[in-house]
Amino acid sequence: MGDLKRTGLHDLHEKLGAKMVPFAGYSMPVQYPMGVMKEHLHTRAAAGLFDVSHMGQVILRGEDVAGALEALIPQNVAELGVGRQRYGFFTNETGGILDDLMFANRGDHIFMVINAACKEADLAHMRAKLEGVEIEEITDRALIALQGPKAEAVLAGLNPAAADMRFMDVATMDLNGAECWISRSGYTGEDGYEVSVPETQAVALAEALLANDSVEPIGLGARDSLRLEAGLCLYGNDIDETTSPIEGGLTWAIQKRRREEGGFPGADRIQRELADGPARKRVGLKPQGRAPMREGVPLFASEDGADQIGLITSGGFGPTVEGPVAMGYVIADNAETGTEIWGELRGKRQLLTVTALPFTPANFKR
Amino acid sequence: MKFTEEHEWLLPDGDVVTVGITDHASEQLGDIVFVELPEVGTEVSKDDEAVVIESVKAASDILAPLDGEIIKVNEALADNPALVNEDPQGDGWFFKIKASDLSPMDDYMDAAAYKAMIE
Numbered sequence: 001m002g003d004l005k006r007t008g009l010h011d012l013h014e015k016l017g018a019k020m021v022p023f024a025g026y027s028m029p030v031q032y033p034m035g036v037m038k039e040h041l042h043t044r045a046a047a048g049l050f051d052v053s054h055m056g057q058v059i060l061r062g063e064d065v066a067g068a069l070e071a072l073i074p075q076n077v078a079e080l081g082v083g084r085q086r087y088g089f090f091t092n093e094t095g096g097i098l099d100d101l102m103f104a105n106r107g108d109h110i111f112m113v114i115n116a117a118c119k120e121a122d123l124a125h126m127r128a129k130l131e132g133v134e135i136e137e138i139t140d141r142a143l144i145a146l147q148g149p150k151a152e153a154v155l156a157g158l159n160p161a162a163a164d165m166r167f168m169d170v171a172t173m174d175l176n177g178a179e180c181w182i183s184r185s186g187y188t189g190e191d192g193y194e195v196s197v198p199e200t201q202a203v204a205l206a207e208a209l210l211a212n213d214s215v216e217p218i219g220l221g222a223r224d225s226l227r228l229e230a231g232l233c234l235y236g237n238d239i240d241e242t243t244s245p246i247e248g249g250l251t252w253a254i255q256k257r258r259r260e261e262g263g264f265p266g267a268d269r270i271q272r273e274l275a276d277g278p279a280r281k282r283v284g285l286k287p288q289g290r291a292p293m294r295e296g297v298p299l300f301a302s303e304d305g306a307d308q309i310g311l312i313t314s315g316g317f318g319p320t321v322e323g324p325v326a327m328g329y330v331i332a333d334n335a336e337t338g339t340e341i342w343g344e345l346r347g348k349r350q351l352l353t354v355t356a357l358p359f360t361p362a363n364f365k366r
Numbered sequence: 367m368k369f370t371e372e373h374e375w376l377l378p379d380g381d382v383v384t385v386g387i388t389d390h391a392s393e394q395l396g397d398i399v400f401v402e403l404p405e406v407g408t409e410v411s412k413d414d415e416a417v418v419i420e421s422v423k424a425a426s427d428i429l430a431p432l433d434g435e436i437i438k439v440n441e442a443l444a445d446n447p448a449l450v451n452e453d454p455q456g457d458g459w460f461f462k463i464k465a466s467d468l469s470p471m472d473d474y475m476d477a478a479a480y481k482a483m484i485e
Contacts, residue, residue: 035396036397036422036423037422221422291418292420294424294425316422317400324400
């Protein structure tokens, strides 16, 4: 794994006994000795610590940075309050999604977190399209997520002000002697925080968090099953350059003014789908049997017809659900909750039920 | 007990051979959540796909190590696939095959050779 990049926590992962795998050009922990199942359940019961330093951290500065960014994403940037964060995505000219992201108004700048696999393309896209905006990639800070019902108590132990934050608030705070940029958010469906910390102080902060009995280190394996149960999209699987945000069930993330005004790449298709409904929709899918159905499983309207109606884009076993869970795209006629459809697994068709997302209720601190 | 390069163990009793996966394989696969077993009475050839194991991470195929007929499967795995993690070389067995040709057994490894392979 010599060509792989390492995060600032790499040596700590090895010390903790992680199994390291290549992911988006980085050597990342897929699991620790606890194993994926227990790591998942621990995060939902107490608190899990995730290294997400492979993700891109970017600062955008400029006189009209909000206006410039609104030309690339269909979110309302201009009216996002200071100290608040939003979920968003870059769209392309055909209304597909180039990447999904988080952006925060930190007063004199916007702080953005982008996917590891997309970060070079995102930076090039912004540098080409954002006129009058200074774009700074932050490469000297690690990113740590602390997720789960005990996350608030754990972080408040290092700085009581952490408890005062609401879901999607951002703040600058001292944690363990380090100046941290914190958001109350995450990607597990649980309450929690994402913490940007200077890389030189990241190991000490991670160790301080792990010293709390509530906290265990959690790998990418459980991160994937947690976000799947939470109904959250994995870029490249559940959304990509061909899927529109309306098909992807992300209409909620496009604020009213932007829906009406347009003015972002692909607005033609996105506004048309808002008015007429999309041809296909991302839905939750619950296999009725015990066998997991994973990405790539084709979906059919009947047990024996050649009538393919969709495809699974993410699937696996949900430890909290205690059974298989999946999501994927189906044509709109088959997208209603409760519809029974068939997935072809190893040559045999097996029933799935279209199910409302998330599979596990979100536990955010609104 | 004999071992294959595919990390299966084989325990012969006359011409009936019990098949499972090794402690090492179970550890590598991680938490097992589903096991698809063959139907009793199925005739299999060596290297046919006989069992599918789903862990939280991925699906893996287990190949028939011998030619023969599946005469018994471990029904307990349907309700409790975690048996493969808890006791892979005992209660977590997959199936019993009535071998029509036992000669491949001679080529499979003994415990010492298997241990050397995984180290």
